[in-house]
Amino acid sequence: MFTMRLLPLLVIAVYGYSLCLAADDPVQIFLSHIDNATANLWAQLETDNDHVFLRNDLESFIHSYDTDNNSHVTMGEFFTHFLKDDPDLGSVAYGLFQEFDVDQNGTIDTKDLDTVYARIDMNGDMRVDEAEFKQYFKSLLTILYLLHIQGIPDPGPIE
Known part of the structure; x- marks a missing residue:
């Protein structure tokens, strides 16, 4: 079963693109990494091979x-788990937490x-297919990664 502990590894894979000094178009390299990251996330979360990401899958994902x-994940809990594998991704962790803490409490x-889940379920049928899932996470990871490489300050230790 996928755990949120693997999400930082996924983000690290995307982050690793910036270290690449390939002669190819850097935008295409970046987009390729985002595509791979979201495909890997889908493969890790969609474990029962029914090709649907249901609401209870999201619950397990964050639990x-x-x-x-x-039954509540605090910012401290989120940061503790997310940053275990790469403490340099504080701004990405912060952005993900802000996205998931919808009521900002x-x-x-x-x-x-x-x-x-309603954001991910773009057509509102209470079933998230692979295309919806990838579209949501591609957009989210792209924004957070771009903010990260722009040097948006890490919010620092969260208690």
Whole structure:
């Protein structure tokens, strides 16, 4: 089963593109990395091979960050797990948390996940297919990565 602990590795793969000094078009290289990152994320989250990402899949996706099992993921819990593999991605972690904490109350809870799922489910049929999933995460990861490479300050330690 996929855990959110693997999400930083996915972002690291995207981040690694900037270290590449290939003669090819850097925009195409970047887009290729984003495509690969979202394809890998889909493969990790869509574990039952029914080609659908359901609302309960999103719940499982975020549940691994809820270390005190109180049905709320705080920014501290999110950062602790997300930054284990690459502490340099604080601005990306912060952006993801802000995206998932829809009501901006400092925690990710069921109400937030309902809204996030509705964002991913672009056609509103309560079933997220691979195309919807990839479109959402490509957009999100592209924005967060571009902010990261622009040097948007890391918010620092979160308590």
